[in-house]
Amino acid sequence: MTSCKEYFQNGFKVGPNYCKPAAPVAEHWIDYADARVISQPQNNWAWWSTFNDPILNELIQTASQQNLTLRQAGFRVMEARALDAYARGNLFPQSQTAFGGYQRNLLSEQVGFTGGGGGGLPGISREFSVWTLGTQFQWELDFWGQFRRSIEAADAQLDASIEDYDDVLVILIADVASAYVDVRTLEQRLRYARQNVESQSGSLRLAEDKQQAGVSSQLDVSQAVTNVSQTEATIPQFEADLRRAENRLCTLMGMPPQDIKAMLAGPGGIRPIPTAPAEVVLGIPADLVRRRPDVRRQERLVAQQSALIGVAEADLYPAFSITGQIFVRASQFQNLFLSSATGGNAGPTFSWNIFNYGRIRNLVAAEEARFMQQVSLYQQTVLDANREAEDAIVQFLQAQEQVRILRTGVAAAAQSRDLVNELYQGGQADFGRVFVAELFLVQQQDALAVSEGTVARSLVEINRALGGGWQIRLNGAPPMELPPVEEIQPEQVNGDGANVPTPVDPNAATDEADGDPALEPTPAIDLPEKFDGQSELPEVK
Structure with missing residues (x-):
């Protein structure tokens, strides 16, 4: 478990911060x-x-x-x-969905306003349409990193x-x-x-x-x-x-x-065995x-596994999310984009696997064991x-x-x-x-x-x-x-x-x-020396 002090020191992230492990190397060559x-x-x-x-x-x-x-x-x-x-991409709203639909409805004469076969209240039609168009999202905040x-x-x-x-x-x-x-x-x-x-x-x-x-x-x-x-x-x-x-x-x-x-x-026509220099640097x-x-x-790979410990440990804590949707709904299509047809909802939610602590802790222990393997x-x-x-x-x-x-x-x-x-x-x-x-x-x-x-x-x-x-x-x-x-x-x-x-x-x-098509070089994949988080994908020419 990450202490509060470590949580703040880690930049509001649970799990260990990576340090390069020591490696055994000789002081000099045998020869x-x-x-x-x-x-x-x-x-x-x-x-x-x-x-x-x-x-x-x-x-x-x-x-x-x-x-x-x-x-x-x-x-x-x-x-x-x-x-x-x-x-x-997971730092942004994880679920962003557009939805829409059309329904044609017919009310039964035996329920609601039409119950008992009386034909319903005056002015209420048993048949009507519903047009719907909107979006909904869910954004789990990266509270634990x-x-x-x-x-x-x-x-x-x-x-x-x-x-x-x-x-x-x-x-x-x-x-x-x-x-x-x-x-x-x-x-x-x-x-x-x-x-x-x-x-x-x-x-x-x-x-x-x-x-x-x-x-x-x-x-x-x-x-x-x-x-x-x-x-x-x-x-x-x-x-x-x-x-x-x-x-x-x-x-x-x-x-x-x-x-x-x-x-x-x-x-x-004839070439010798390549001659190696007597000395080697x-x-x-x-x-x-x-x-x-x-x-x-x-x-x-050691650094990757260190980060995965924090990913697993985050499941021990509650997940905080913001969910919501906004939509327009009308019985006639021409009224769909009127301001009065607008509806929606939004609000915070949380979820917490409080009865799965044993399994989550074992998963964290497994990630730690994999780290030591690496x-x-x-x-x-x-x-x-x-x-x-x-x-x-x-x-x-x-x-x-x-x-x-x-x-x-x-x-x-x-x-x-x-x-x-x-x-x-x-x-x-x-x-x-x-x-x-x-x-x-x-x-x-x-x-x-x-x-x-x-x-x-x-x-x-x-x-x-x-x-x-x-x-x-x-x-x-x-x-x-x-x-x-x-x-x-x-x-x-x-x-x-x-x-x-x-x-x-x-x-x-x-x-x-020269001139042999079988020996013509094919395009190579260009790679940067190190990935900086901003580089484009390597171009395949």
Whole structure:
């Protein structure tokens, strides 16, 4: 129950005034001492630009305009705005009804003035008409703040729907970037596999020549065939995985699955796995409460539930209303608008559920319990956000170490393969050593491609966990001049996995997609940063 003092302090409203609940956050990141972890405010909300990949920038911009899941979230905002306006309407007379009618009446001869069949009094007709036209209203006064608390709840729900839109946008951007990294990773794995098939096929031809010359056995040929077949068998699976990643990109961009290789290839035809910077700017863990839309959404749901406690508590007190009606009534239509035909009534009323206190109190207790549930869920959301960020950070840091080690291993494996091939060709080594060297190189190169993709995906997951990128709806595509992107040409991939860069023009990245109606952006729903109670509904263009 709200005391009189609290009632006045709350602005003549029962129920609690909302205070943002405390949330458990760490003081610093676990790896804050690592030189690659920079704990300062992150100023670049367009985090995907750190990959310096114009095709990725274009894919994210297109998805933010066309994705259908995002548009659903936008329409949920429109729904919340309409319900908020509906709640505000309860501050005014809740029932305002116009009425009217016409009746033709015939009095019985057996009752009233005509009782007993005497025909009635002289001058009184048994037949007459009644015309009626008027309005009536009922206005329940917001004496206990029930309707104002309902508006608070609707405002909080509207804010939560906007935060939900931003959360969907954060997830969408991260999903697009992740799918794009998957595409580039699978392309790299395919390149390695095809190069190794070509190299192993050369070893097979050499073994066959030696076997025909009688200087080696059939065992060498069998081992060479095994290597070629094992490596070649990975190519169909890589191609299937690549197609699925491309189809996922299509769906995220709001268009049917189709061949988008030309759009993804860019001017150079082949592009590398996106290169992540060695350092990452994180801010501090407490920033998660401010930056992550899902955390902000859950906090707004806590505020909504706090207001609903007051809505339920108001039913404990009497409801005061003003009711009335005004009408005109006449037996002839031409007399309906004469001043003498006017009638009406008005007056205060009250109602009080005095015998339902037990049920109402239990409803209030239920709302309070729901409030505590929302508080706990909010605090858990903050904990989960902190954990997701920490998981992504350690994956990012350790994947970099793994890539460094694997690059050394790939270079050594490529050198070993070349050396043992020379020895075998000169008759100084058996084919078993060639078999092992080629098999090991395949494994090392594939592991390197996977690890390079893991580094890029880990950076994506860090920014997903930090809640970055939703600002794109406020600012559109980030204006930036990208430096030349280093591309890989097929003939420039060395056996040791090192790439020879070739500068390309980033502005030509999407030329191949121009004119394709399937890739034309559809209208987006414009949303304000925060609802101020006065904004119009978002326009669907």
